[in-house]
Amino acid sequence: MALWSILKVRVRASLRNFQRPLTTIASRVDERVRVRLGEVVGSGNVSSSLAVREQHGRDESFHACKPPDVVVWPENTAQVRQLARICYDHSVPMVPYGTGTGIEGGVVAEEGGVCFDLSRMTDIVDLHEEDLDVTVQPGVTRVALNTHLRHTGLWFPVDPGADASLCGMAATSASGTHTTRYGSMRENVANLEVVLADGRLLHTAGEGRHTRKTSAGYNLTNLFVGSEGTLGIITSATLRLFPQPEAVASAVCPMPSVTAAGECTLQLLRSGVPLARIELLDDVMMDACNRYKGLDYAVQPTLFLEFHGTPASVQEQIRTAEEVLSGYGAGQLRWALAASERARLWEARHQAYYAARALRPGSVGYVTDVCVPISKLPEVITTTKEDLIQSRLTGPIAGHVGDGNFHCILAFSEHGEQERQRITEFCHRLVTRALAVGGTCTGEHGVGVGKRGYLLDEVGETGLEVMRQLKRALDPKGLMNPGKVV
Numbered sequence: 018m019a020l021w022s023i024l025k026v027r028v029r030a031s032l033r034n035f036q037r038p039l040t041t042i043a044s045r046v047d048e049r050v051r052v053r054l055g056e057v058v059g060s061g062n063v064s065s066s067l068a069v070r071e072q073h074g075r076d077e078s079f080h081a082c083k084p085p086d087v088v089v090w091p092e093n094t095a096q097v098r099q100l101a102r103i104c105y106d107h108s109v110p111m112v113p114y115g116t117g118t119g120i121e122g123g124v125v126a127e128e129g130g131v132c133f134d135l136s137r138m139t140d141i142v143d144l145h146e147e148d149l150d151v152t153v154q155p156g157v158t159r160v161a162l163n164t165h166l167r168h169t170g171l172w173f174p175v176d177p178g179a180d181a182s183l184c185g186m187a188a189t190s191a192s193g194t195h196t197t198r199y200g201s202m203r204e205n206v207a208n209l210e211v212v213l214a215d216g217r218l219l220h221t222a223g224e225g226r227h228t229r230k231t232s233a234g235y236n237l238t239n240l241f242v243g244s245e246g247t248l249g250i251i252t253s254a255t256l257r258l259f260p261q262p263e264a265v266a267s268a269v270c271p272m273p274s275v276t277a278a279g280e281c282t283l284q285l286l287r288s289g290v291p292l293a294r295i296e297l298l299d300d301v302m303m304d305a306c307n308r309y310k311g312l313d314y315a316v317q318p319t320l321f322l323e324f325h326g327t328p329a330s331v332q333e334q335i336r337t338a339e340e341v342l343s344g345y346g347a348g349q350l351r352w353a354l355a356a357s358e359r360a361r362l363w364e365a366r367h368q369a370y371y372a373a374r375a376l377r378p379g380s381v382g383y384v385t386d387v388c389v390p391i392s393k394l395p396e397v398i399t400t401t402k403e404d405l406i407q408s409r410l411t412g413p414i415a416g417h418v419g420d421g422n423f424h425c426i427l428a429f430s431e432h433g434e435q436e437r438q439r440i441t442e443f444c445h446r447l448v449t450r451a452l453a454v455g456g457t458c459t460g461e462h463g464v465g466v467g468k469r470g471y472l473l474d475e476v477g478e479t480g481l482e483v484m485r486q487l488k489r490a491l492d493p494k495g496l497m498n499p500g501k502v503v
């Protein structure tokens with residue numbers, strides 16, 4: 018073999034080593050462990066049935082199902098700690114499960130083990146209205162929290178399309194359509210209670226603390242935000258709340274092209290209008306949403322906008338926004354002012370994932386999630402659209418354009434090998450383009466199993482090694498959600 022070929026093989030092998038599991042898992046769940054788990058949670062809160070295991074071995078993505086060996090439903094933190102200790106003593110993998118709405122295969126039980134379904138821990142533990150914060154258990158979803166808050170004048174704004182658990186959202190560092198104004202989970206989690214792999218209990222900002230800021234040492238809270246179950250099990254999250262806005266106005270605005278929509282978004286952000294939401298759906302996605310929801314929006318690239326404030330400030334924001342929009346060839350704005358109309362409009366946006374999948378029934382969808390510096394968004398989104406055409410692929414686009422983050426969903430039949438190959442190559446080019454302009458391979462869905470191959474390129478060797486050192490320090494046996502992230 019020529020020297021060059023030998024070198025290439027070596028480099029490839031060393032990269033593979035970098036991605037290998039940190040430790041080999043010693044044992045799966047045997048009868049002895051199963052009995053001990055049952056003793057902790059009671060026989061109604063543990064299951065080895067295949068149907069239950071299969072339901073828990075996959076999320077909403079195309080990633081193949083790998084069922085855990087057992088599913089447990091702990092009812093409190095003390096039980097989570099005892100269960101973790103049993104798994105730790107027997108070297109059994111642990112996979113935390115929120116609501117299973119992830120789209121990067123985060124709950125796929127790569128090495129089997131015990132799935133911790135946290136949906137029965139549904140208490141809203143501490144609501145501090147005067148401090149604008151709340152502490153919730155891991156079974157509380159974002160809709161359940163906002164329903165609970167509706168008469169308080171407060172709300173929690175991070176809104177991924179799905180009704181995900183708030184602790185699952187912390188685990189994936191989720192964001193949503195309000196992130197441009199209110200931030201993502203990174204900015205809105207003040208404290209986390211975490212059960213570590215060996216059953217120890219950690220409060221990332223100190224027990225009972227719920228301040229707006231802190232300088233006390235390392236930011237352990239944000240170490241666990243986005244850790245995707247690989248460092249511990251989040252058993253409660255303390256979240257920032259916001260006053261419900263006095264006045265709200267939403268609008269749908271057709272644009273001449275995705276380039277114009279991207280450039281216009283930049284200009285709107287620069288103009289200082291405190292946009293509450295600004296989302297882009299391209300023509301293909303608009304068509305998909307029209308069909309899926311029986312709507313009649315123009316089949317054109319379209320911006321969905323929302324303004325929050327006092328009635329006077331919303332009027333002022335609208336005036337400035339309309340001026341900017343008209344400079345980019347915007348069509349007629351369709352306003353939604355009544356709460357029910359606004360709910361319908363945003364429901365259509367939140368269902369974009371299912372609308373896109375419905376374009377090709379029976380297919381599975383590969384989802385992209387790049388995020389770039391906002392100034393690069395028009396260029397990257399334009400090139401992506403051209404690439405789709407050249408690659409002869411249908412890939413509806415939906416984007417949180419105020420954050421420089423957009424998704425493409427590529428539906429493919431599991432039998433079409435050639436098409437799948439073209440999709441993989443397209444997605445690879447898209448991530449490469451994003452990384453080249455200072456972007457990230459995932460703005461909000463997380464690394465899971467799908468983006469592991471890009472982490473080295475994104476954070477570099479030292480970055481990845483430090484992540485792996487942190488992982489080893491907190492999870493020396495490599496039991497926490499193995500096969501994910503690092």
Ligand SMILES: Cc1cc2c(cc1C)N(C[C@H](O)[C@H](O)[C@H](O)COP(=O)(O)OP(=O)(O)OC[C@H]1O[C@@H](n3cnc4c(N)ncnc43)[C@H](O)[C@@H]1O)c1[nH]c(=O)[nH]c(=O)c1N2
Nearest residue numbers: 115116117118119123177178181182185186191192246251
């Ligand atoms: C239609 C639709 C639309 C969207 C999205 C999904 C779908 C189906 N998503 C993705 C998804 O909703 C998001 O990733 C949620 O944060 C996942 O929360 P779950 O509770 O479902 O976590 P799920 O159970 O799917 O788990 C996800 C990961 O977190 C870990 N985990 C869950 N709970 C944990 C806990 N208590 N402790 C430790 N680890 C835990 C799991 O182990 C796994 O690795 C999304 N996302 C987004 O950011 N923005 C968006 O706009 C959307 N939009």
Ligand SMILES: O=C(O)C(=O)Cc1ccccc1
Nearest residue numbers: 178369370384415424425426
């Ligand atoms: O709706 C979103 O913002 C999502 O993150 C889910 C998604 C993914 C891919 C295409 C459309 C929606």
Ligand SMILES: [Mn+2]
Nearest residue numbers: 193417424461
């Ligand atoms: Mn999204």
